[in-house]
Amino acid sequence: MLIIKKLLLSVLLVSSVVASAETKNGFDLSQSLIPANQILQGGPNRDGVIKDASGKVIELVNGFWFAWYAFHPDTAVFTSGGSGG
Secondary structure (H helix, E strand, O other): OHHHHHHHHHHHHHHHHHHHOOEEOOEEOOOOOOOHHHOOOOOOOOOOOOEOOOOOEOOHHHHHHHHHHHHOOOOOOOOOOOOOO
């Protein structure tokens, strides 16, 4: 009987910890380094279209460049020297 009581107590404790974990938009924030009240809505649209602050669409290749550069800041950029885009 004592084992059953301990097991039941353990289950209740684990359940209360899981239930108290803070979530936002379906994400578990229990181990987040940023407080939940500082996480704001926004970011790319769900359709994947990236826009700048003014709402202008950033072409995919430019958006990919900034994502690449964030992880590889030592990447050198070479241009063709021509007048084309």
